[in-house]
Amino acid sequence: MKNITFIDEAKIKIKAGNGGDGKLAFHREKYVERGGPSGGNGGNGGSIYFKGTTNLNTLLNFKGRSIYRAENGQNGDIKNMTGKNGVDLFISVPIGTEIIINDEKIIDITYDNQLFIAIKGGKGGRGNASFKSSKNNAPTIYEKGEKTDFIEVVLNLKLLADVGLLGLPNAGKSTLISVISNAKPKIANYQFTTLKPQLGVVKYKNYSFVITDLPGLIAGASQNKGMGIEFLKHLTRTRLLLHLIASDQKDLIKNYQLIRKELSSYSKNLSTIPEIIVITKEDLLNNEEKKVIKNLFDNQKIFFISAIKHQGLDLLLREISEKLKEIKKIEQDEADLILEEKTKEFIYHKYEEPNLDFSIAKKDNSWIIDGKYPKYWANRIPLTTYENYLRIISKFKSKGIISKLKEAGLKKGDIITVKDTFFTIEYQEEF
Numbered sequence: 001m002k003n004i005t006f007i008d009e010a011k012i013k014i015k016a017g018n019g020g021d022g023k024l025a026f027h028r029e030k031y032v033e034r035g036g037p038s039g040g041n042g043g044n045g046g047s048i049y050f051k052g053t054t055n056l057n058t059l060l061n062f063k064g065r066s067i068y069r070a071e072n073g074q075n076g077d078i079k080n081m082t083g084k085n086g087v088d089l090f091i092s093v094p095i096g097t098e099i100i101i102n103d104e105k106i107i108d109i110t111y112d113n114q115l116f117i118a119i120k121g122g123k124g125g126r127g128n129a130s131f132k133s134s135k136n137n138a139p140t141i142y143e144k145g146e147k148t149d150f151i152e153v154v155l156n157l158k159l160l161a162d163v164g165l166l167g168l169p170n171a172g173k174s175t176l177i178s179v180i181s182n183a184k185p186k187i188a189n190y191q192f193t194t195l196k197p198q199l200g201v202v203k204y205k206n207y208s209f210v211i212t213d214l215p216g217l218i219a220g221a222s223q224n225k226g227m228g229i230e231f232l233k234h235l236t237r238t239r240l241l242l243h244l245i246a247s248d249q250k251d252l253i254k255n256y257q258l259i260r261k262e263l264s265s266y267s268k269n270l271s272t273i274p275e276i277i278v279i280t281k282e283d284l285l286n287n288e289e290k291k292v293i294k295n296l297f298d299n300q301k302i303f304f305i306s307a308i309k310h311q312g313l314d315l316l317l318r319e320i321s322e323k324l325k326e327i328k329k330i331e332q333d334e335a336d337l338i339l340e341e342k343t344k345e346f347i348y349h350k351y352e353e354p355n356l357d358f359s360i361a362k363k364d365n366s367w368i369i370d371g372k373y374p375k376y377w378a379n380r381i382p383l384t385t386y387e388n389y390l391r392i393i394s395k396f397k398s399k400g401i402i403s404k405l406k407e408a409g410l411k412k413g414d415i416i417t418v419k420d421t422f423f424t425i426e427y428q429e430e431f
Contacts (some may be wrong), residue, residue: 005301008157010062017045017086019122021074021146022130024385026138027079037138038080039128042145043073045121046086047329053115056094057199059157070119073145074152076127086121093155094192096237099348100154105197106348118153120350125380140385148373151349161199164238164273166263167253171244172280174198176307177213180317203409204317209324212238235263237272239327240320247281247289247304253296274327277318356399360408367405367427374401378423393431402431 020042027035048070068091071371075084093099097109099116107116125143132139135366165173181200198213235241243259256277258426264271279285279293282304294302303319358371377395381388393416405416410427417424 008058008059010155011066012062012153012155013050013067013150014091014118014153015067015069015150016119016148017070017120018147019045019124020044020075020083020361021144021237021382022125022127022142023076023078023081023138024128024202024382025078033320037077037128039142040076040079040081040083041126041130042124042143043083043085044124045073045145045148046070046088047117047121048119049088049090049093050097050099050116050118051090052095052097053092053185054095054112055096056092058094059097059155061092062155067150070121073124075125075145075265079132080127080129083124085124087122094157095132096158096355098156098158101151101348116348118348119148119151122148124353139265140387141391142388144380144382149278158237161238162209163202163211163240163242163320164235165211165213165244165300166235166241166259167244167273168246168259171246171249172307173213173244176242176278176280177211178341179212179307179310182312193419202320204318204321207321207325209320211242235273236267238273239331240323241273241275242278242320244278244280246283247279247293252279252428256297274323276303276316276323277301278303278316279308280304280305282311283309304344316334353421358399358401360401360404366415366417367408367410368417369396369401370403373399374418374423375421378418378421383422388424389423390431391424397431 005105013015022042023039025039027038029035048068070089071086073086076083080189093109095109095112099106099109099118101118106118108118123146125145128139128142131141160335165177167173177198177200181202185422200211202211208371213263243256245256249255256288260271277297277300279290279302282290283306285293285304289367290304303312303316305316307313354372354376355373356373358369358374361368361370373420374396380393393402402410412429414427415424416427
């Protein structure tokens with residue numbers, strides 16, 4: 001494994017593509033009188049997806065880049081030509097990444113090629129050809145494309161590994177993972193040799209699994225002492241814990257209980273993950289000393305190993321493989337009961353007409369409308385034709401905005417405006 005910087009949290013901003021504008025146009029051709037409307041629709045903006053991948057195990061790719069945009073849809077054109085849709089943007093993240101938006105965990109990326117639509121692209125505006133009807137053969141109505149906003153996303157990576165190594169500093173975790181897997185951690189006789197998680201693949205006969213080595217824990221780790229909470233969280237994503245205890249440590253059982261206490265303090269779920277107790281540096285023990293240690297642990301199943309001398313590794317790897325097969329079978333049975341649709345698309349945010357929300361204020365003979373709905377349509381429909389103005393008024397009538405204005409005293413000749421937009425019109429009784 002390459003020695004790379006490990007980054008497990010990133011903050012980015014994402015923006016789906018704007019929808020393209022619809023076109024206002026009429027057919028113009030020699031010898032053809034009264035050519036009909038020919039303005040095409042705008043294309044939809046590109047959406048933004050997050051995609052799970054096994055090719056990454058860190059969020060390092062997001063360092064130095066914080067803004068991601070999908071492509072805008074193209075505008076419609078003459079001759080009923082529809083604008084091209086914007087290209088979707090796929091953002092690859094490691095397996096184990098949580099997608100957090102507005103301080104809420106929206107989804108957990110847990111398998112390879114999993115797709116999550118974070119933002120659906122803006123809809124393209126309709127051209128005037130789309131508004132042709134038997135009552136209106138030459139409409140001048142057309143729409144702008146929907147405009148999208150930036151959304152801030154927090155990516156939080158919790159490593160997904162089958163086996164997590166657990167223990168005090170100098171328990172022999174780095175030595176073990178270097179011997180049984182393809183990981184190459186730094187090994188030395190001092191605290192916190194491991195300063196970032198190490199992932200390795202272990203192959204035992206016809207079975208393989210992923211193992212992770214995390215910095216050694218000390219008293220108070222659950223309160224962020226030592227390497228602390230920054231790495232404890234990664235253990236919550238493992239299926240099995242290997243609790244390593246060096247045979248030359250004093251107070252073996254006391255140190256064991258210290259670590260168990262830290263797990264329970266950090267997370268009750270973490271303390272329930274299956275565990276295998278491993279006594280390292282077996283070469284320093286005689287048979288009588290091994291019996292004493294077994295008695296300390298009330299004759300729990302304990303494995304003695306010496307990673308340097310390759311003692312006891314075969315028995316340990318066999319036990320790990322068998323345990324993982326049992327755990328994965330239980331997981332699969334539970335997944336079958338849930339009947340989860342892995343391919344179902346989940347959309348967090350889709351740009352669409354907002355719910356009705358408005359207020360009215362009066363200043364002299366002017367009525368000011370404020371709210372998400374009136375602003376949406378005042379910005380969606382171009383203010384370039386009288387027919388478009390009437391369409392906006394029609395939208396307001398359908399939602400009861402005009403009737404509310406009349407109840408408040410609206411009369412002919414009064415001015416209606418929408419706050420923070422360019423929409424202004426003089427009210428007429430025929431509206």
